[in-house]
Amino acid sequence: MNFPLVTTDWLADNLTRKDLVLLDASMVTVIGREPIVYDRPVFIPGARKFDLEGDFCDLSSPMVHAFPTEEQFTREARKLGINADSTVIIYDNQGVYSSPRAWWMFQAMGHENTFVVDGGLPKWLAEKRETVSSLVQEQAESGNIRGVFHSGMVCDSSCLLKELEAVRVAAVDARSSERFFGTAPEPREGVRSGHIPGSRNLPFSQVLDEHTFKSAEQLKAVFARTLPVDSERTVFSCGSGITACIILMAAVIAGYKNNVLYDGSWADWGSNPSLPVTTSE
Known part of the structure; x- marks a missing residue:
């Protein structure tokens, strides 16, 4: 398994790479720590929403925040334009909170070329890097990733x-x-x-x-x-x-x-x- 982290410096240097897919895995509900609350929408440029509480959660399961099925993961990840050879980079707006969950999901689904931005959005903002007010909404083409669940x-x-x-x-x-x-x-x-x-x-x-x-x-x-x-x-x-x-x-x-x-x-x-x-x- 690869070392799971990338730095904000690395992300800034590689943000425009064609094989890179940047995912914002922030959650609405934050438990176990005082949440960072933002007065306006703010995101790292090019980020796509990775919905841990909806699209990537098996809502038919009685468990809270249940892992998605293999088919569900494949379908939703393809909607985000993720390919089998994509380098997936994940961050969240609390620094390190929900992004490791998304990372482990990719690992368990067989996509090891996935990493978390250490420090996430708070570190990116502290370094006064460029931000945008909206996420990328639609992908021109569907990806070809296929999740293979490692039980x-x-x-x-x-x-x-x-x-x-x-x-x-x-x-x-x-x-x-x-x-x-x-x-x-x-x-x-x-x-x-x-x-x-x-x-x-x-x-x-x-x-x-x-x-x-x-x-x-x-x-x-x-x-x-x-x-x-x-x-x-x-x-x-x-x-x-x-x-x-x-x-x-x-x-x-x-x-x-x-x-x-x-x-x-x-x-x-x-x-x-x-x-x-x-x-x-």
Whole structure:
């Protein structure tokens, strides 16, 4: 797997490349941090909307923010003009929030030539780079990308239950410590407080320096404190599968392999009374 990040300098130098497709994966709903609110629409030039809450979400699934089907991903990605040989660059308007989710979606669908802009729109604006007031709305030609879903990169609750029985599998939760230990209520109605027994807490803010990721060396130290020394496979979760991808990407930056996203995350696990919950260490 490629190193997942590009810098704003790199993007500025490559913005007009014909093979480059720039996607804005910003979300309307931001949970787990104070959202950056903009008083007017502002985008990096040439960006196309990557709709994580609609077009690229399986709305027929009972899970919140469910991964799209292979057919859905292919159809919607082609509408954005993405080809099999496109270099896909993703950013969001919170710095690093929802763009890693879109990145992992491309990875799981077999398009590895996909990267996230470290720092996203806030860093781009801080550097006083050019912006526009609207996204690119339509593509003259449909793309030819074809998603091929790699099911081992995403799991559900039944898969996770089996995973946790394996000695060298670790589960890491990106929610705040208050939500993890059940001292703060869950934002979604009907979802229990607490966490998956045996999982470890790594709030996603701990892998970031404000709007950007910490260095690879810093992240190696973070995960050395978080993961068991003998873990060979890591399952990442959060509230609904969005911010889990932040710490999953941080693990990739730190050099960890065999990473899996629990797509339904706590919204799925915590709402299922048949699944065990704990608030203790």
